[in-house]
Amino acid sequence: MPKKIHLNAFEMNCVGHIAHGLWRHPANTRHRYTDVRYWTELAELLERGKFDALFLADVVGVYDVYKQGPETAIREAVQIPCNDPLLVVPPMALATRHLAFAVTFSTTYEKPFAHARRMSTLDHLTQGRVAWNVVTSYLPSAARNFGLNRMIAHDERYEIADEFLDVSYKLWEGSWEDDAVVRDAGKGIYTDPGKVHLIDHDGRYFKVAGPHLSEPSAQRTPVIYQAGSSSRGRAFAAKHAEAVFLGGGSTEALKRNADDIRKQAAAIGRNPAHIKLLTGLLAIVGRTREEAKRKYEDFQALYSLEGVLAHYGGGSGYDLSAYAPDEVLTYAETDHGRTAAAQFTKDSPRPKTIREVKETLGTLGGRGLFVVGTPEEVADRIQYWVEATGIDGFNVIQILSPDTLRDFIELVVPVLQRRGVFREEYEESTLRERLFGAGNSRLPDDHPGAAYRKQTTLT
């Protein structure tokens, strides 16, 4: 029985998410992102395509590393303008019954008590169809937006994230017992106070008394996504993540990271099968190879290297405008994203000049798994990558919205379904059940969050 593949749509509440410059394409409707119907139409399309979820990335600062300022990012719409990822979820949840939603929030800048209630509210409203992409953030401008002069050091951001998750688990898993709400009109008791507990967390970074303000939702803890692939990021993923969005463009790097996360998870007593591993996929599909190639040439002509360099500068910390073309890019330990910093340096089979890095970045698909072809050819590559890396699925990137996903759903999904590697129908389920099987709406017992269940004292 071939492994069923998981598919998310990789999106962001903005005009320029990844395919920079393509907002200029006449068929692109991304400028409609401020219209709620843009989102409900996308959700309905994804549900028709039987996708697992819509994954909404987010940042809380402007990309201002490239050319030492935000001008390029602003001019090129590189993740600015950009709206809140969470507020588009309720209307999409109303327009669908099965599609789930992963929203990105930063443990470096959010506060755990308010965030825990926000996520419980979403889990209630979506009947358990929500995930949280846990990020530590990598933009210095984000630090300046939240009262800091510079970013907190890279590894310390993960220390904060570890404690943030512990506080969250105490609130989600331990504060309310499953039978706390009695709603006994005769006795006038809505909730049994003996079954709602303080958490009295007093840690290095957070002090939270509790109790949680939300009653238990279908999943309690939302499905935990994570996306950082540095060594500290992988250790964090091995402890907390239920789904990891792996960076690193080559199949070798992906396999290496996937194997390492599973090995680290097993070493701390987690079943590695309780972590799904995904990566980004850029697929340009046509009914014929010629049609696909024409689309690619059409998109490449509009792809903006300046926009990509602004995006890469924020993610990696490298301002490539400051280098001569023939200089070799060498790894520098910055406090930005180390996955991005490693991609063309220590993760690259050989040193690359700035000219070569710019050529790769300026080519659509240059940074990850990329395929141009017929539906069968795209499905072939998808199955090859799953077998070659051991990953469980993909975050499908949009070039034109919604044409890219519509092409994928109308042309590639039926091939994957015919080959028995993708669902033909949804089962009634929460997102966690969809990933890990019926009856698994709550965290598995081997997850660190489960340790806070059924404890009357949570300190």
Ligand SMILES: Cc1cc2nc3c(=O)[nH]c(=O)nc-3n(C[C@H](O)[C@H](O)[C@H](O)COP(=O)(O)O)c2cc1C
């Ligand atoms: C594929 C991928 C997607 C990511 N998406 C986001 C995002 O939406 N928002 C964000 O702040 N960070 C995002 N990140 C950054 C990571 O969450 C993490 O904060 C950053 O990479 C630093 O971690 P690292 O040094 O372990 O890579 C992403 C990283 C990767 C590899």
